[in-house]
Amino acid sequence: MGERPGSDHRRLIKQALDDGTGPARSALAASWRRSMSLYGLDPEDRGRAESLTEQQLREARQAMEPMTLAAQGVLDRLFLAVGDTGCCVLLTNADGVPIERRGAAADDEMFQRWGLWPGAVWSEAVEGTNGIGTALAEHRPLTIHRDQHFHTRNTALSCTSHPIHDPMGRLAGLLDVSSCRADATEAMLGLIAAAVADAARAIEAQAFRQAFADARIVLAGDPMERNAAALLAVDRDDLVVGATRAARLTLSITDERIANQLAASEVLGGGGVEADLLEAERGAVRRALALNGGNVSAAARALGVSRATLHRKLHRLGLSGEPH
Structure with missing residues (x-):
């Protein structure tokens, strides 16, 4: 898709928005309408991207530190996978x-000029329709390719983004791979989207494991579906103490x-x-009861749990013990 002059790009947007059913039929048209009507943006605004001050960027980095620590290795691996295609990872x-x-050092000057740099503000309210801001506004993964962007100045970019959630299941940010190569094909963008999705799930899973380092982590989704982000954190009493967003959606888990x-x-x-885990737990409880002559209180001490907790376990596992 070739780059169009600014006036042509404005006409493209206006034609889509003049069709009253456009926003209902097209998520892209809905984002364009928000950009123009809700945020009051001009497609032909050729100003530079807004940026945070150095102090604001430091504060933003501090606020997101646990997630960025979890992401380091994943970001490195993702860039190794896509860096040769002229992309940067954000x-x-x-x-x-x-x-x-x-990003590649040879491309730094170009990407900094485009605003694909730490501290730049890519919210939809500031930059209009774009891969980062619109994915966050609509809370879903998407690709915004070249003249799908709202601002004419961004129509050389192709941006593929996937939201990332913190260990409490809340939206924390997103992972983005952006390119300004004119030869970016739909097939290539599809491969990039799959890599970004896998990397986003890996970051969520790593951040979750770090946040619940003392808990047992259980895969809550179907292992065959490769959804490694559907995780539960379970304490020594077999109570759920944490759940990723994927697990919350799959199992209807809430903070309450x-x-x-x-x-x-x-x-x-x-x-x-989980059936295997329950059977292993049943065996451990049986052994503790046997070694303590069926004394629930003594077995609870041996297992390192309270007597009340062990009674709950006995009921759940279909076992019984003498009431001591």
Whole structure:
């Protein structure tokens, strides 16, 4: 898709918006309408991208530090996969500000000129329709390719983004791969989108494991679906203490359910890997009871749990012990 003069790009947007059913039929047209009507932006505004001050960028980095620490290795691997195609990799916060970046030194000047740089503001309210801001506004992965951008000055870019959620399931920012190569094909962008999605899930999973380092981490989704971000954190009493966004959506888990002492068995059921875990737990409880003559209090001490917790386990596992 070739680059168009600014007046042609304005006409393209105006034609889409003059069609009253456009925003209902097209997510892109809906974003263009927000850009023009809600945010009052001009497609032909050729000003430079807004940027945070150095102090503001430091504060933004500090606020996102746990996520960026979890992301370092994933960002490196993603750039190794896409860097040869003339792309840069960005990790942004929830305001659309790049916090971390990976790129080839030879391309730094060009990408900095485009505003694909730490501290730039890529929210939809500032830059109109774009891969970063619109993915955050619509809370979904997407690619904005060249003249799908709202601002004429951004129509040389192709941006593929995927939202990232923190260990509490809240939107934390997103992962973006951007290119300004004119020969970026739909097939290439599709491969990049798959790589970005995998990397985003890996960052979520790593951040979750770091946040719940003392808990047992259980895969909550179907292992065959490769959704490694659907994770639960389970404590020694088999209560759910944390759940990723993917797990929350899959199992209808909320903060309220977790706060009300949600048992892992209540949401995991008894199939697959969890069935094996429950059988192993049943064996451990049986051994503790046997070694302590069926004394529940003594068995609880041996297992390092309270007597009340062990009684809950006995009920859940279909076992019984003498009431001592």
